Amino acid sequence: xxxxxxxxxxxxxxxxxxxxxxxxxxxxxxxxxxxxxxxxxxxxxxxxxxxxxxxxxxxxxxxxxxxxxxxxxxxxxxxxxxxxxxxxxxxxxxxxxxxxxxxxxxxxxxxxxxxxxxxxxxxxxxxxxxxxxxxxxxxxxxxxxxxxxxxxxxxxxxxxxxxxxxxxxxxxxxxxxxxxxxxxxxxxxxxxxxxxxxxxxxxxxxxxxxxxxxxxxxxxxxxxxxxxxxxxxxxxxxxxxxxxxxxxxxxxxxxxxxxxxxxxxxxxxxxxxxxxxxxxxxxxxxxxxxxxxxxxxxxxxxxxxxxxxxxxxxxxxxxxxxxxxxxxxxxxxx
Amino acid sequence: xxxxxxxxxxxxxxxxxxxxxxxxxxxxxxxxxxxxxxxxxxxxxxxxxxxxxxxxxxxxxxxxxxxxxxxxxxxxxxxxxxxxxxxxxxxxxxxxxxxxxxxxxxxxxxxxxxxxxxxxxxxxxxxxxxxxxxxxxxxxxxxxxxxxxxxxxxxxxxxxxxxxxxxxxxxxxxxxxxxxxxxxxxxxxxxxxxxxxxxxxxxxxxxxxxxxxxxxxxxxxxxxxxxxxxxxxxxxxxxxxxxxxxxxxxxxxxxxxxxxxxxxxxxxxxxxxxxxxxxxxxxxxxxxxxxxxxxxxxxxxxxxxxxxxxxxxxxxxxxxxxxxxxxxxxxxxx
DNA sequence: TTGAAAGCGCTAACAT
DNA sequence: ATGTTAGCGCTTTCAA
Numbered sequence: 001x002x003x004x005x006x007x008x009x010x011x012x013x014x015x016x017x018x019x020x021x022x023x024x025x026x027x028x029x030x031x032x033x034x035x036x037x038x039x040x041x042x043x044x045x046x047x048x049x050x051x052x053x054x055x056x057x058x059x060x061x062x063x064x065x066x067x068x069x070x071x072x073x074x075x076x077x078x079x080x081x082x083x084x085x086x087x088x089x090x091x092x093x094x095x096x097x098x099x100x101x102x103x104x105x106x107x108x109x110x111x112x113x114x115x116x117x118x119x120x121x122x123x124x125x126x127x128x129x130x131x132x133x134x135x136x137x138x139x140x141x142x143x144x145x146x147x148x149x150x151x152x153x154x155x156x157x158x159x160x161x162x163x164x165x166x167x168x169x170x171x172x173x174x175x176x177x178x179x180x181x182x183x184x185x186x187x188x189x190x191x192x193x194x195x196x197x198x199x200x201x202x203x204x205x206x207x208x209x210x211x212x213x214x215x216x217x218x219x220x221x222x223x224x225x226x227x228x229x230x231x232x233x234x235x236x237x238x239x240x241x242x243x244x245x246x247x248x249x250x251x252x253x254x255x256x257x258x259x260x261x262x263x264x265x266x267x268x269x270x271x272x273x274x275x276x277x278x279x280x281x282x283x284x285x286x287x288x289x290x291x292x293x294x295x296x297x298x299x300x301x302x303x304x305x306x307x308x309x310x311x312x313x314x315x316x317x318x319x320x321x322x323x324x325x326x327x328x329x330x331x332x333x334x
Numbered sequence: 335x336x337x338x339x340x341x342x343x344x345x346x347x348x349x350x351x352x353x354x355x356x357x358x359x360x361x362x363x364x365x366x367x368x369x370x371x372x373x374x375x376x377x378x379x380x381x382x383x384x385x386x387x388x389x390x391x392x393x394x395x396x397x398x399x400x401x402x403x404x405x406x407x408x409x410x411x412x413x414x415x416x417x418x419x420x421x422x423x424x425x426x427x428x429x430x431x432x433x434x435x436x437x438x439x440x441x442x443x444x445x446x447x448x449x450x451x452x453x454x455x456x457x458x459x460x461x462x463x464x465x466x467x468x469x470x471x472x473x474x475x476x477x478x479x480x481x482x483x484x485x486x487x488x489x490x491x492x493x494x495x496x497x498x499x500x501x502x503x504x505x506x507x508x509x510x511x512x513x514x515x516x517x518x519x520x521x522x523x524x525x526x527x528x529x530x531x532x533x534x535x536x537x538x539x540x541x542x543x544x545x546x547x548x549x550x551x552x553x554x555x556x557x558x559x560x561x562x563x564x565x566x567x568x569x570x571x572x573x574x575x576x577x578x579x580x581x582x583x584x585x586x587x588x589x590x591x592x593x594x595x596x597x598x599x600x601x602x603x604x605x606x607x608x609x610x611x612x613x614x615x616x617x618x619x620x621x622x623x624x625x626x627x628x629x630x631x632x633x634x635x636x637x638x639x640x641x642x643x644x645x646x647x648x649x650x651x652x653x654x655x656x657x658x659x660x661x662x663x664x665x666x667x668x
Numbered sequence: 669t670t671g672a673a674a675g676c677g678c679t680a681a682c683a684t
Numbered sequence: 685a686t687g688t689t690a691g692c693g694c695t696t697t698c699a700a
Contacts, residue, residue, distance in 0.1 A: 003394075005677055016687045021679055030685045052450045053390050054677035057692050062387065064430075064451075072419070078412050085406070085433055094447065096398075097431045099419055113428065116386045117398075256617040280614040283590040339693055350671045355695055364669050388693035391676050 004046045013042035024050055056118065064094045065306055066114035070102050070125040070148075075249060076276060076295060077125065080147060083299025084123060091307055093120075104129035111137075121306035126151055128194075143309035145302050149194045155320045159302045163195050164202030166291045166326035170245045170273045171206035173289065177334055179243040179271055182207065183218035183234060185227065185255065186247025196221060199247050199275065221247070227254040228261075235270070243271035243334060249278050252288070271334040275326070287331030294324050338380045347376035358384055390452065398428045399640055400448035400456045404436050404482075409583060410610060410629060411459065414481060417633025418457060425641055427454075438463035445471075455640035460485055462528075477643035479636050483528050489654045493636045497529050498536030500625045500660035504579045504607045505540035507623065511668055513577040513605055516541065517552035517568060519561065519589065520581025530555060533581050533609065555581070561588040569604070577605035577668060583612050586622070605668040609660070621665030628658050 006024075010017045015035060022031060023039045042048070056062045067084060069077040081097060088095055096119060100107040104127045111133055114122055121143030126134070128151050137144050138156055150158035167184070174182050184203045186196055200221065204214050218241045220230045231254070234241060246252035252274035264270055266286055274281070277292035301322060340358075344351045349369060356365060357373045376382070390396045401418060403411040415431060422429055430453060434441040438461045445467055448456055455477030460468070462485050471478050472490055484492035501518070508516050518537045520530055534555065538548050552575045554564045565588070568575060580586035586608035598604055600620055608615070611626035635656060 003677095006679095007677075017677090018679080018688080019686055022686085025679080032685060035686075049446065049450050051391075051452060051677050053387055053396065053452045054692090055679075057385075057387050057391050057677080057694090058679050060692075072412055072416050078406055081431075082406050082433065085431070089433075094430055094432075094451070096428055097415075097419070098428070099416065099423075112383065116383050117428070118385060118387045253613070253617060256614075260617060260619065260621075278614075279587070280590075280612075280618070283587060283594060283618075284614070285594065285619050287594075337693095340695095341693075351694080352672080352696075353670060356670090359695080366669060369670080385693050388676090389695075391678090391693080392695050394676075 003051075004048045005051070006048075008046055009039065009042045009048050012046060013038040015039060060118070061120050062118050063092060064096060064117070064119045065143075065303075065310075066096045066098065066110070066117075066119040066122040068098045068100050068107060068110050068114075068122065068124045070100060070127075072097065072099050075278065076148070076293070079295040080299035080302070083296040084303040087300050087303035088307070093307065100125070100127060102127055108133060115142075120310045121145075123147060123302050123306055125149060141313070143306045145305045145309075147298065147302050150321055151194075157305050158321045159298050159305075160321055160323055161195065161293045161298075161326055162323045163198035163326075164205065166275055166293075167199050167202030167245065168206040168209075169291055169326060169328045170275070171203060171210065171212075173273065173328060173330070173334060174243045174245070174271065175210045175212070177243075177267075177271065179334075180212060181215070181218065181239060181241045182212065182243045182245070183215075183241035184220075184245045184247060185231065185234075185251045186221045187224050187227070187250050188221050196247060203245065215241075224250055224254060227251060228258055231255065231258045241270075243267075243273075246272065246274040249274065249276040252276070252278065256284075266333050273334050277329065281329070282331065284333075286333050289331045289334045290329045291326045292329050293326060298324050337385075338382045339385070340382075342380055343373065343376045343382050346380060347372040349373060394452070395454050395644075396452050397426060398430060398451070398453045399477075399637075399644075400430045400432065400444070400451075400453040402432045402434050402441060402444050402448075402456065402458045404434060404459045404461075406431065406433050409612065410482070410627070413629040414633035414636070417630040418637040421634050421637035422641070427641065434459070434461060436461055442467060449476075454644045455479075457481060457636050457640055459483060475647070477640045479639045479643075481632065481636050484655055486528075491639050492655050493632050493639075494655055494657055495529065495627045495632075495660055496657045497532035497660075498539065500609055500627075501533050501536030501579065502540040502543075503625055503660060503662045504609070505537060505544065507607065507662060507664070507668060508577045508579075508605065509544045509546070511577075511601075511605065513668075514546060515549070515552065515573060515575045515577070516546065517549075517575035517578045518554075518581060519565065519568075519578055519585045520555045521558050521561070521584050522555050530581060537579065549575075558584055558588060561585060562592055565589065565592045575604075577601075577607070580606065580608040583608065583610040586610070586612065590618075600667050607668050611663065615663070616665065618667075620667050623665045623668045624663045625660045626663050627660060632658050 006017050006020050010020050020039055085095055098110040107127050108130050123145045125148050126146050134154050144156050146156050146158040150160055207214050217237055222230050246255050255272060259266060266272055273289045275291045277290050281288040281290050340351050340354050344354050354373055419429055432444040441461050442464050457479045459482050460480050468488050478490055480490050480492040484494055541548050551571055556564050580589050589606060600606055607623045609625045611624050615622040615624050
């Protein structure tokens, strides 16, 4: 790859570097028609491609933003990434994707790497454990947006689902269908920090509003590996729950696994609602009732917020949590 | 964000820029203990972070590779990306992910953008329609690897599934289970170019080897939108197929959709095998027999190949297609 | 053992 | 309308 530089083009076209630079940046105001053509030709002939790294160094901006997700394997993450990508693409921004694996160390390392790479802004699904760093970036007025989770005491714009509403939609639907003993099951690690708490709180609140008792034995937040056992215990109670809300896609899948292994029938033996739309929800037998998130909207909004911060160099101080409406998608599982 | 530069550190520590640079690059061979400590302290005190853009410009390498996928929403893509990420992370490489949407124009634009950004190498799920560009990069000895597809006449290392074998595994299993009228259904656009052809060829070959007739009416390669209709037509034949191989995850889902809408029973009314492991294969009722790809291995190998090219500046001229073994995962759908 | 100076490829005053 | 020049932040000879 013989790199041809702006100097080569300048020589070839018999003009100065600055003229070529003007051309590249479309500042044609004072450029002679002939010069313009000569430069154009030279670029063609030499197959010249500007070196963005050099430009970035000079301009102190890379037209790149970093995205640190909890885990790219989650459908939610990939859909958000896709939305961010699409939005950025329109403004000729690129994204660098990083997996923090819900690991604060990794998250820290990635943030530092991205800053060193001079990305113009960052979107994070935060672990919540690097408050100092978050705060420092905020103080530095660095373009930053959180997704899916928010971090208490840190006024960084956050894209969130209205998690309480999500739980409420589910509970209300269970109640409408006549269920009274309702449980909730969620994974402790997977994307949740604030979300998980909100979902559980919303769950309790909604139960209370429907004059239903809050039974601790019906509420489990536990690592995926122990979910089968927990489920077993729950359903072995004297008065087992008749319906379960799966706090995220992972728990939903674990529940389905259990149901299958024990040849239970949905919704007769157990009614189920999941939070997060999953690819197979409508294909499954029975169809899975689900609370879906407007993922693309959320990703788009996140991207819009960073780009806006980048372009205006101004934080939106007032509203710092953007809530999105969950939606109940009714199918046969409840 | 008050950027502190190497010059600031140098001043603060009362040494020259070069000394600081030495420190940063861990060339301690000739550095006095005291100097070292002074520099270390200055870096701490100022919270200095090296500017990688400047370093890249000087060193002509960005420690970044570009990944252009057909569509990040496909599970296959995300898993491969994840594997690439993991592998690169170990060598402190970053990845820039781009969606070509199977669109040659977009692919071209992205390749050029990535080159302009001076990424050290590129991994592509190629559309196959930018042969000139591919060839140019190859001629330039630019580190490049293809995944999932290969492009005829272009000797670029390609990571591929042994697609013929995949079809053969499926057919053999159908036969073993006593099915004789076997069909195949695949989407025309989605990630396929060579793969799809290979899968269909393998299908035919395997049929022949099992002394089964090759019935054109049992083989459809069609856009997703028309898949329902095609399936309807196929099953309305006088002698409809008893078993169908889904050429990829999308077609599998379409088949399941059809099955559900028409209240068919798997495998009694129709036996099914899918290519590509899907998240719900084991949860589904009945469990879905599937031919899985070693996705993580494939992603890892892709990453290893580019990094190797980057590090050695040498193409591996001999073998340019790396075949990976598909695996039959037996469940109840066949 | 450390420093001075040149230069990576580009942009942007400022001259002309 | 176009060229000269300085400099972005870093690395790297080469000198001291």
